[in-house]
Amino acid sequence: MLGLSITNVSKVWNPKGPNPVPAVTNLTLDVALGEFVVLLGPSGCGKSSLLYIVAGLEDATSGKVTFDGLPVTQPSPERSLIFQEASLFPWLSVRENVGFGLSIRGKTPLERKEKVDALLRMVGLGGAGDRRPDELSGGMRQRAALARALAMDPKVLLMDEPFAALDIQTRARMQDHLLQIWQASGASVLLVTHSIDEALALADRIVVFTARPGQIKAEITVDAPRPRDLRSPEMIDLARRCEALLAEEVTKAFKEQELL
Structure with missing residues (x-):
C-alpha cells in the first residue's frame, strides 16, 4: 500500500527493567496519501508513542511501520513531527x-x-x-x-496535540488554518488529541484508542464537508458516539493512575 502502514506494532518502555510499561499492543493502522486521521484517546494510552515510532525517533518492540512500501527505520524529512x-x-x-x-x-x-x-x-x-x-x-x-x-x-505531518496549550479562540483559528494548509499541501496528517471537538472538526477518520496499552477500539469516518458545524445534529450524534466509546477507557486510565 502506498502511504503509511502500521502493522502489528507493539511498544514496551523499559522492557528489561523492573517495571516495563506497555504503551501500545498489536496495533494495525493504514493512513492513505492525503488522508487526515486523528488519534483520540485517554492520557497515557500510547498515542504519542505511536507518533514517535512513525517519525523514526523510537523503535517498535515488535511489528513494523512502512511508508510508500519502504520500512521506517530512522527520521526522514518525508515525516515531519510537530510537538505541543x-x-x-x-x-x-x-x-x-x-x-x-x-x-x-x-x-x-x-x-x-x-x-x-x-x-x-x-x-x-x-x-x-x-x-x-x-x-x-x-x-x-x-x-x-x-x-x-x-x-x-513532507508527505506526512505528525502532530502531537499541537494546539493544546492555546486558548479556545486561537485554537479554533489554528484548526481552520491547518485545514487550509493540509488541503493545499496534499500531505497525510496523523494528529493526536484529547479533544472530541477538535477531532470532529478536522478528521476524515477518527481512531479511538483504548486505555493503556493502546489498541484501536473503533474507527469513525467523518464525511461532513468542511468547515463543519459542530452544533449540527450529525456532529452532535458523532460527538455522543465518541464520548460513549471513550467513557469506559477514561475510567480505566484513571483507575490505573491511582494505583501508580
Missing part, C-alpha cells in the same frame, strides 16, 4: 527557524529566501520573519513551527 510546544530555536529569527532544514540541505540563500517567504505568507506570518520566537504569541509560534515542517515538503 513549538520548540523553535530561540536565538534564530522566525525566517531562520523556518529555513533551518533548507540550509542543512544545502539550498542557496536565494532558494531559501523564496521558499521561506512563500511559507510565511501561507501561514499568515509574512510580516513576522525578522522577529524572535519570544516576540510571538503561542499561536504564531505554532504557525512558525508548521511552516518549518512544511519547508521540507
Whole structure:
C-alpha cells in the first residue's frame, strides 16, 4: 500500500527493567496519501508513542511501520513531527527557524529566501520573519513551527496535540488554518488529541484508542464537508458516539493512575 502502514506494532518502555510499561499492543493502522486521521484517546494510552515510532525517533518492540512500501527505520524529512510546544530555536529569527532544514540541505540563500517567504505568507506570518520566537504569541509560534515542517515538503505531518496549550479562540483559528494548509499541501496528517471537538472538526477518520496499552477500539469516518458545524445534529450524534466509546477507557486510565 502506498502511504503509511502500521502493522502489528507493539511498544514496551523499559522492557528489561523492573517495571516495563506497555504503551501500545498489536496495533494495525493504514493512513492513505492525503488522508487526515486523528488519534483520540485517554492520557497515557500510547498515542504519542505511536507518533514517535512513525517519525523514526523510537523503535517498535515488535511489528513494523512502512511508508510508500519502504520500512521506517530512522527520521526522514518525508515525516515531519510537530510537538505541543513549538520548540523553535530561540536565538534564530522566525525566517531562520523556518529555513533551518533548507540550509542543512544545502539550498542557496536565494532558494531559501523564496521558499521561506512563500511559507510565511501561507501561514499568515509574512510580516513576522525578522522577529524572535519570544516576540510571538503561542499561536504564531505554532504557525512558525508548521511552516518549518512544511519547508521540507513532507508527505506526512505528525502532530502531537499541537494546539493544546492555546486558548479556545486561537485554537479554533489554528484548526481552520491547518485545514487550509493540509488541503493545499496534499500531505497525510496523523494528529493526536484529547479533544472530541477538535477531532470532529478536522478528521476524515477518527481512531479511538483504548486505555493503556493502546489498541484501536473503533474507527469513525467523518464525511461532513468542511468547515463543519459542530452544533449540527450529525456532529452532535458523532460527538455522543465518541464520548460513549471513550467513557469506559477514561475510567480505566484513571483507575490505573491511582494505583501508580
